[in-house]
Amino acid sequence: xxxxxxxxxxxxxxxxxxxxxxxxxxxxxxxxxxxxxxxxxxxxxxxxxxxxxxxxxxxxxxxxxxxxxxxxxxxxxxxxxxxxxxxxxxxxxxxxxxxxxxxxxxxxxxxxxxxxxxxxxxxxxxxxxxxxxxxxxxxxxxxxxxxxxxxxxxxxxxxxxxxxxxxxxxxxxxxxxxxxxxxxxxxxxxxxxxxxxxxxxxxxxxxxxxxxxxxxxxxxxxxxxxxxxxxxxxxxxxxxxxxxxxxxxxxxxxxxxxxxxxxxxxxxxxxxxxxxxxxxxxxxxxxxxxxxxxxxxxxxxxxxxxxxxxxxxxxxxxxxxxxxxxxxxxxxxxxxxxxxxxxxxxxxxxxxxxxxxxxxxxxxxxxxxxxxxxxxxxxxxxxxxxxxxxxxxxxxxxxxxxxxxxx
Amino acid sequence: xxxxxxxxxxxxxxxxxxxxxxxxxxxxxxxxxxxxxxxxxxxxxxxxxxxxxxxxxxxxxxxxxxxxxxxxxxxxxxxxxxxxxxxxxxxxxxxxxxxxxxxxxxxxxxxxxxxxxxxxxxxxxxxxxxxxxxxxxxxxxxxxxxxxxxxxxxxxxxxxxxxxxxxxxxxxxxxxxxxxxxxxxxxxxxxxxxxxxxxxxxxxxxxxxxxxxxxxxxxxxxxxxxxxxxxxxxxxxxxxxxxxxxxxxxxxxxxxxxxxxxxxxxxxxxxxxxxxxxxxxxxxxxxxxxxxxxxxxxxxxxxxxxxxxxxxxxxxxxxxxxxxxxxxxxxxxxxxxxxxxxxxxxxxxxxxxxxxxxxxxxxxxxxxxxxxxxxxxxxxxxxxxxxxxxxxxxxxxxxxxxxxxxx
Ligand SMILES: NC(=O)c1ccc[n+]([C@@H]2O[C@H](COP(=O)([O-])OP(=O)(O)OC[C@H]3O[C@@H](n4cnc5c(N)ncnc54)[C@H](O)[C@@H]3O)[C@@H](O)[C@H]2O)c1
Ligand SMILES: NC(=O)c1ccc[n+]([C@@H]2O[C@H](COP(=O)([O-])OP(=O)(O)OC[C@H]3O[C@@H](n4cnc5c(N)ncnc54)[C@H](O)[C@@H]3O)[C@@H](O)[C@H]2O)c1
Numbered sequence: 001x002x003x004x005x006x007x008x009x010x011x012x013x014x015x016x017x018x019x020x021x022x023x024x025x026x027x028x029x030x031x032x033x034x035x036x037x038x039x040x041x042x043x044x045x046x047x048x049x050x051x052x053x054x055x056x057x058x059x060x061x062x063x064x065x066x067x068x069x070x071x072x073x074x075x076x077x078x079x080x081x082x083x084x085x086x087x088x089x090x091x092x093x094x095x096x097x098x099x100x101x102x103x104x105x106x107x108x109x110x111x112x113x114x115x116x117x118x119x120x121x122x123x124x125x126x127x128x129x130x131x132x133x134x135x136x137x138x139x140x141x142x143x144x145x146x147x148x149x150x151x152x153x154x155x156x157x158x159x160x161x162x163x164x165x166x167x168x169x170x171x172x173x174x175x176x177x178x179x180x181x182x183x184x185x186x187x188x189x190x191x192x193x194x195x196x197x198x199x200x201x202x203x204x205x206x207x208x209x210x211x212x213x214x215x216x217x218x219x220x221x222x223x224x225x226x227x228x229x230x231x232x233x234x235x236x237x238x239x240x241x242x243x244x245x246x247x248x249x250x251x252x253x254x255x256x257x258x259x260x261x262x263x264x265x266x267x268x269x270x271x272x273x274x275x276x277x278x279x280x281x282x283x284x285x286x287x288x289x290x291x292x293x294x295x296x297x298x299x300x301x302x303x304x305x306x307x308x309x310x311x312x313x314x315x316x317x318x319x320x321x322x323x324x325x326x327x328x329x330x331x332x333x334x335x336x337x338x339x340x341x342x343x344x345x346x347x348x349x350x351x352x353x354x355x356x357x358x359x360x361x362x363x364x365x366x367x368x369x370x371x372x373x374x375x376x377x378x379x380x381x382x383x384x385x386x387x388x389x390x391x392x393x394x395x396x397x398x399x400x401x402x403x404x405x406x407x
Numbered sequence: 408x409x410x411x412x413x414x415x416x417x418x419x420x421x422x423x424x425x426x427x428x429x430x431x432x433x434x435x436x437x438x439x440x441x442x443x444x445x446x447x448x449x450x451x452x453x454x455x456x457x458x459x460x461x462x463x464x465x466x467x468x469x470x471x472x473x474x475x476x477x478x479x480x481x482x483x484x485x486x487x488x489x490x491x492x493x494x495x496x497x498x499x500x501x502x503x504x505x506x507x508x509x510x511x512x513x514x515x516x517x518x519x520x521x522x523x524x525x526x527x528x529x530x531x532x533x534x535x536x537x538x539x540x541x542x543x544x545x546x547x548x549x550x551x552x553x554x555x556x557x558x559x560x561x562x563x564x565x566x567x568x569x570x571x572x573x574x575x576x577x578x579x580x581x582x583x584x585x586x587x588x589x590x591x592x593x594x595x596x597x598x599x600x601x602x603x604x605x606x607x608x609x610x611x612x613x614x615x616x617x618x619x620x621x622x623x624x625x626x627x628x629x630x631x632x633x634x635x636x637x638x639x640x641x642x643x644x645x646x647x648x649x650x651x652x653x654x655x656x657x658x659x660x661x662x663x664x665x666x667x668x669x670x671x672x673x674x675x676x677x678x679x680x681x682x683x684x685x686x687x688x689x690x691x692x693x694x695x696x697x698x699x700x701x702x703x704x705x706x707x708x709x710x711x712x713x714x715x716x717x718x719x720x721x722x723x724x725x726x727x728x729x730x731x732x733x734x735x736x737x738x739x740x741x742x743x744x745x746x747x748x749x750x751x752x753x754x755x756x757x758x759x760x761x762x763x764x765x766x767x768x769x770x771x772x773x774x775x776x777x778x779x780x781x782x783x784x785x786x787x788x789x790x791x792x793x794x795x796x797x798x799x800x801x802x803x804x805x806x807x808x809x810x811x812x813x814x
Binding site for chain 1 (some may be wrong): 580591609
């Protein structure tokens with residue numbers, strides 16, 4: 001079937017901002033494999049965060065230069081690389097003018113909620129980095145490549161946990177006898193999540209005022225490490241964060257299980273969110289790219305495949321551990337965040353499926369393989385990094401100058 | 408009646424960020440007159456914008472130092488002054504710790520939509536200045552004066568022009584059989600208006616996560632120049648902007664009428680907005696201050712008294728001109744903005760009235776006096792500054808280095 005293949009075999013010139021990161025690297029290889037021309041733009045600041053926090057990815061990742069060379073050796077495909085900060089407009093202008101993308105995928109933001117809640121300086125950095133970077137991208141498109149489709153990563157966290165169904169970006173409201181379709185109300189709960197809300201509003205305006213074409217992908221929590229391309233060679237391996245600042249729910253649990261650390265369920269564990277496999281992330285990006293938004297259109301897709309509560313995830317990891325002979329315990333730790341621990345949650349996510357997404361559901365096989373990766377690299381785990389280290393209420397103006405576990 | 412007097416005669420320590428500006432100066436004097444202890448914080452950057460753009464307020468304003476000295480001479484009251492940028496946290500920390508406000512009024516932002524649409528650099532400046540400044544204020548309150556009530560200026564422009572009634576900040580939505588009260592959806596249409604949307608989301612979070620108390624005043628377009636205090640002496644006179652960048656609708660029309668320039672109606676002139684008299688601005692601020700939000704509460708008031716379309720305003724100014732023997736013409740100029748020119752508009756604005764606001768409606772007397780001020784200072788008008796100089800669609804990345812009329 002041609003469903004989801006959009007303009008048939010048309011190959012795109014895709015510039016991936018944040019292409020050295022967790023989602024960006026996997027996406028770059030996937031698109032390159034599919035015959036698209038790919039450039040990576042990244043300041044490598046994510047690697048700096050690890051140095052500064054004293055954290056490390058579970059999986060030993062190679063330098064971007066080595067990764068790109070290995071991909072060339074294995075696939076014959078070239079990935080253009082531009083090292084720089086999208087907040088630096090001169091740099092971005094140079095990169096965009098020289099590559100001339102028809103699609104820009106924007107992953108290049110500070111993406112950890114706890115990082116944004118560490119201290120004032122990092123809160124300000126996060127909103128500046130993300131909001132100004134995205135403004136620069138909008139201006140670069142308007143000026144230099146006005147036909148270029150922007151595919152921007154947002155987060156399901158923009159919606160918060162309203163007591164009504166979450167729609168994909170917009171909601172039709174009838175009020176006092178009149179009706180309109182309006183942006184879905186946003187209730188984000190960290191300075192990081194808020195930065196994405198700000199981006200979404202800026203994007204909607206740029207599409208309306210300037211006729212830009214943009215897709216906002218409100219992504220759920222991504223889990224997993226391997227994609228067919230990143231598992232071709234250890235030099236291509238993707239990052240897997242498990243620490244209390246950059247690690248996300250399911251990935252963290254698997255690493256905790258592998259080293260015999262109790263799963264750290266925050267509070268009551270009833271917090272329900274949307275999740276997806278990294279293999280679906282790369283496919284969703286591909287689907288959005290080959291079926292672009294129209295000029296002037298601001299589209300929003302909710303990008304996740306299944307909903308789980310934190311307790312659901314703990315139970316699944318416990319069961320998968322048993323199968324592998326690992327005894328998994330759970331510890332309810334004090335919730336460092338300010339969030340509802342029991343709430344209604346029902347979020348729509350049909351638009352990417354309509355474009356052709358065939359989800360990888362979180363099954364035993366995935367959990368086994370993720371747990372096995374965690375077991376393989378268990379000796380790299382720093383137990384000090386596992387506990388949550390950042391409190392939503394204790395954030396202050398004094399800079400945190402040591403690694404979180406030492407706070 | 409004691410309605411609106413809140414905690415009776417309790418006097419407040421009010422720090423006014425942006426206290427040298429149009430709304431801020433009038434508010435500072437009004438509150439000082441009412442016996443509150445007032446400090447002004449301002450970087451004076453608004454005066455720099457005028458220098459750089461080659462524009463000037465119609466009314467000749469004195470330096471902040473002279474204004475404050477004159478007020479002391481006339482009223483016996485001291486206004487503390489802190490000159491600096493709220494984006495500079497060290498400065499803000501010093502000011503807050505030394506004054507120890509129980510109320511912070513935040514007017515201190517770049518507030519012109521056209522300015523934010525001049526070029527990329529000014530768009531970025533606007534969002535940085537406003538969003539980071541407000542983040543700093545939130546952190547300063549959390550750390551140094553956690554009980555302090557924040558009264559933050561937003562704008563009615565955050566709501567855009569939805570096809571349903573505009574509520575005050577929140578809307579109750581019933582959807583698929585469930586109900587919740589959620590933030591009212593935002594559709595701002597300039598980088599300036601968007602910065603206010605971002606601020607509102609950040610504020611809501613800070614109140615929820617940290618228990619801060621905040622009032623967001625979504626203000627309409629302010630008109631008029633005199634308040635009882637600013638008209639006591641010419642040294643105390645308030646600014647009146649009429650240029651294409653900083654001038655706002657009704658004030659601009661009065662100045663245009665006074666110098667025989669046709670009223671510049673953008674497009675069809677059906678754009679309807681909420682308006683209020685500067686004498687009501689200062690009273691609204693007072694009401695919000697003496698009836699503070701509770702800890703953890705994020706309140707939103709729509710701060711305007713009447714709705715007018717641009718054509719309504721043109722007709723009112725034409726009629727007032729006739730009375731004074733001035734012949735007023737109207738010219739429909741091409742709309743430099745991207746906005747609906749015919750639309751539904753019905754915005755609620757009862758919360759401040761419930762607190763005791765008794766509106767000054769836009770009547771002949773006000774228009775006469777505003778027109779007369781314009782006539783008095785007509786020789787200061789630079790005709791080159793009257794036309795709209797900034798186009799929403801033509802904004803680019805090349806810096807605008809000369810005054811707008813020369814673009
Ligand atoms: N990982 C998830 O579970 C998840 C979930 C929802 C949304 N997202 C979003 O997807 C995107 C990618 O997430 P990720 O997990 O791959 O994050 P990541 O931190 O692994 O990757 C982000 C990359 O962007 C780069 N970057 C950051 N700021 C930059 C700047 N100013 N200029 C240039 N490069 C910059 C970093 O160096 C890093 O390589 C982010 O926008 C994130 O918010 C991720
Ligand atoms: N004037 C209106 O019609 C109107 C309508 C709706 C909302 N508002 C809002 O009311 C507030 C005041 O508006 P105004 O018309 O008095 O504007 P204004 O430009 O006359 O005053 C703003 C003041 O803030 C100062 N300022 C700006 N950035 C600063 C910073 N980073 N640090 C310190 N000081 C800074 C400026 O120097 C200026 O004196 C603004 O937030 C504006 O958005 C105004």
